[in-house]
Amino acid sequence: MRNQLLFLRNGKVVTGLAILGFFTLLAVLGPWISPYDPNQVSDALLSPPSAAHWLGTDHTGRDILSQIIVGARGVLVVGLVAGVSATVVGVLVGVTAGFVGGVGDESLSALSNMFLVIPQLPLIILIAAQLPSAGGLTVALVIGATGWAWGARVMRAQTLSLRKRDFVEAARANGERTWRLVLAEVLPNLTAVIASGFVGTVTFAVLSQVTLSFIGITPVSEWNWGTILFWAQNNLALQRGAWWWFVPAGACIALLGMALTLVNFGIDEIVNPRLRSTGLHARSLRRRGIRPRVGFTPVVREARS
Amino acid sequence: MSFLLRRVAFYALTAWAAITINFFIPRLLPGDPVTALLGRMQGRIDSNAEHSLRVLFGLDQDTTLWQQYLDYWGLLLRGDLGLSFTHFPTPVSEIVDQSLPWTVGLVGVATVIAFVIGSLIGTFLGWRRGTWADGLLPVATFFQAVPYFWLGLITIAVLSVNLGWFPSSGSYDRGLVPAFTGEFIGSVVYYGFLPALTVVLSSVAGWVLGMRNMMVTVSSEDYVTVAHAKGLAERQVMLGYAARNAVLPQVSSFALSLGFVVGGTLIMEMVFSYQGIGYTLYQAVSTHDYPLMQGCFLVITLSVLVANMVADLAYALLDPRTRTEDR
Numbered sequence: 260m261r262n263q264l265l266f267l268r269n270g271k272v273v274t275g276l277a278i279l280g281f282f283t284l285l286a287v288l289g290p291w292i293s294p295y296d297p298n299q300v301s302d303a304l305l306s307p308p309s310a311a312h313w314l315g316t317d318h319t320g321r322d323i324l325s326q327i328i329v330g331a332r333g334v335l336v337v338g339l340v341a342g343v344s345a346t347v348v349g350v351l352v353g354v355t356a357g358f359v360g361g362v363g364d365e366s367l368s369a370l371s372n373m374f375l376v377i378p379q380l381p382l383i384i385l386i387a388a389q390l391p392s393a394g395g396l397t398v399a400l401v402i403g404a405t406g407w408a409w410g411a412r413v414m415r416a417q418t419l420s421l422r423k424r425d426f427v428e429a430a431r432a433n434g435e436r437t438w439r440l441v442l443a444e445v446l447p448n449l450t451a452v453i454a455s456g457f458v459g460t461v462t463f464a465v466l467s468q469v470t471l472s473f474i475g476i477t478p479v480s481e482w483n484w485g486t487i488l489f490w491a492q493n494n495l496a497l498q499r500g501a502w503w504w505f506v507p508a509g510a511c512i513a514l515l516g517m518a519l520t521l522v523n524f525g526i527d528e529i530v531n532p533r534l535r536s537t538g539l540h541a542r543s544l545r546r547r548g549i550r551p552r553v554g555f556t557p558v559v560r561e562a563r564s
Numbered sequence: 565m566s567f568l569l570r571r572v573a574f575y576a577l578t579a580w581a582a583i584t585i586n587f588f589i590p591r592l593l594p595g596d597p598v599t600a601l602l603g604r605m606q607g608r609i610d611s612n613a614e615h616s617l618r619v620l621f622g623l624d625q626d627t628t629l630w631q632q633y634l635d636y637w638g639l640l641l642r643g644d645l646g647l648s649f650t651h652f653p654t655p656v657s658e659i660v661d662q663s664l665p666w667t668v669g670l671v672g673v674a675t676v677i678a679f680v681i682g683s684l685i686g687t688f689l690g691w692r693r694g695t696w697a698d699g700l701l702p703v704a705t706f707f708q709a710v711p712y713f714w715l716g717l718i719t720i721a722v723l724s725v726n727l728g729w730f731p732s733s734g735s736y737d738r739g740l741v742p743a744f745t746g747e748f749i750g751s752v753v754y755y756g757f758l759p760a761l762t763v764v765l766s767s768v769a770g771w772v773l774g775m776r777n778m779m780v781t782v783s784s785e786d787y788v789t790v791a792h793a794k795g796l797a798e799r800q801v802m803l804g805y806a807a808r809n810a811v812l813p814q815v816s817s818f819a820l821s822l823g824f825v826v827g828g829t830l831i832m833e834m835v836f837s838y839q840g841i842g843y844t845l846y847q848a849v850s851t852h853d854y855p856l857m858q859g860c861f862l863v864i865t866l867s868v869l870v871a872n873m874v875a876d877l878a879y880a881l882l883d884p885r886t887r888t889e890d891r
Contacts, residue, residue: 369577372574372578373578373581375820375823376819376820376868376869376872377578377581377582377823377868378822378823378826378827378864378865378868380823380826380827380830381826381830381860381861382861382865384861385857385861388849388852388857389854462709470713470831473713473831474850475849475850476849488714488717492835497725497732500721500725505714505717505721509711509714509717512709512711513706513709513710514709515709516709516711517702517705517706519709520708520709521705527777
């Protein structure tokens with residue numbers, strides 16, 4: 260219980276989760292709460308933000324706020340699917356490599372290192388461009404299939420350090436089967452690492468998918484924030500000074516990415532206590548009379564709470 | 565020495581894997597776009613070039629997969645990547661040859677600048693953690709989360725369209741003839757400034773955050789405390805003791821982030837119509853020029869591998885432990 264409180268007392272995590280919650284709400288309710296149909300053409304061509312169109316309209320008079328609201332679902336679903344699939348592969352490869360050791364470990368690590376070094380975005384572009392129909396889910400799976408290596412690497416390192424710990428050895432001496440050792444002893448101790456890997460992959464997946472939409476590889480009829488930027492770029496929004504067309508969509512992507520990064524910081528601070536003290540604000544440290552100094556980790560007794 | 569040998573072996577293996585992936589992708593994916601294009605080119609394409617395209621895309625159904633694979637390697641070793649459909653009948657290798665130096669220049673300069681600036685800022689932030697300097701972290705987080713191309717759009721909108729300081733597209737003044745003259749180089753720098761600026765802006769945050777976290781970890785090591793106890797100047801402890809050790813993981817993560825930076829730069833070239841390999845890839849994708857696409861991927865991957873090898877070499881020079889470690 261106390262640990263959970265600590266997690267939520269971290270300002271970064273709370274901010275990140277709040278932003279995530281907001282976008283999730285948009286993704287779920289999108290089509291019902293958007294003021295217009297995102298494809299509905301109107302007379303107000305390329306009009307700046309007004310009372311009728313809060314974020315203005317594009318070159319055929321479509322409402323941009325509606326496009327952003329409806330597009331949230333596409334972004335989040337792809338992020339989630341890609342994140343889950345990449346994490347599953349990463350855990351499988353990483354934990355297996357760390358646990359079996361020997362030749363199996365060598366070859367699995369070599370495999371994940373290869374995937375790390377080969378630039379992912381060109382690979383994703385290459386695959387997506389040759390698929391007959393690169394819809395959202397296909398793209399998500401392609402991203403998942405190419406983006407698991409980072410998680411696998413971290414997972415392997417962590418498993419290696421866990422494998423020889425006393426509690427695992429004790430369970431082994433008790434005659435537990437290998438799959439039980441992995442599932443009941445090792446995996447629970449990897450939760451934080453898996454979570455942070457998942458969040459990182461989702462961030463990467465969102466950026467990749469938006470980029471693919473922006474360069475027009477995924478069908479432009481499927482709304483997501485990258486599609487909005489695709490239309491803006493191809494209809495010279497920059498040259499026409501239509502800032503309301505490309506600023507909000509990009510800001511949403513940045514905000515979502517920032518929220519995910521903040522959550523990841525929170526997880527990192529839980530895993531690495533040395534980073535934790537910096538989660539407190541400089542001012543609150545000073546108020547409590549703690550002078551941050553190089554070489555020492557300020558320890559705060561928080562037994563009261 | 566064994567460290568270097570193992571790394572070279574690893575990169576050779578990775579290069580082989582990338583080439584093999586490139587071989588299998590058009591064969592495994594459904595649909596057969598190249599046959600249709602070949603049909604349209606009938607008569608205009610000479611039989612030799614048609615043969616290499618058939619080999620590259622696996623259209624030779626009467627030979628075994630193994631034979632196709634051998635033929636494919638034969639073509640690559642001769643530097644034959646097929647003919648481009650859009651720039652018919654220019655060979656892909658020629659187009660790639662022309663665009664690669666632009667990308668290497670852009671990525672190289674921007675990455676080095678971002679690495680140096682980012683590590684310096686990170687050193688400072690890590691050293692002064694728990695003070696006002698921590699307030700810069702959310703800013704860094706924001707820049708890390710911004711997609712490269714969007715930052716590119718914003719800089720074009722502000723610095724190029726509104727203020728008119730820089731050109732919004734191209735890589736040099738079209739009125740000039742490419743040559744090693746001061747005027748031409750000046751023009752290249754002038755046109756390259758915005759793309760480089762955006763790459764630096766969006767990649768610097770990663771270096772800042774990585775360096776800061778390493779500084780936080782390193783600064784509680786014993787040797788830093790000893791350096792303090794010896795009464796060395798704070799500056800000297802910060803740069804000569806803490807930062808010197810904290811920068812090592814930065815160098816080794818250089819390799820991993822390079823692929824990401826290159827990906828971002830490719831997109832940046834598309835936004836700025838900068839005539840590098842990313843823009844070529846973009847054109848290939850939008851005109852369904854499959855041979856050019858495949859060639860671009862191959863060349864990008866191999867260049868990243870070479871860059872990684874250089875980074876590894878630098879790491880071995882910087883960190884003596886890798887040289888003595890016999891594993």
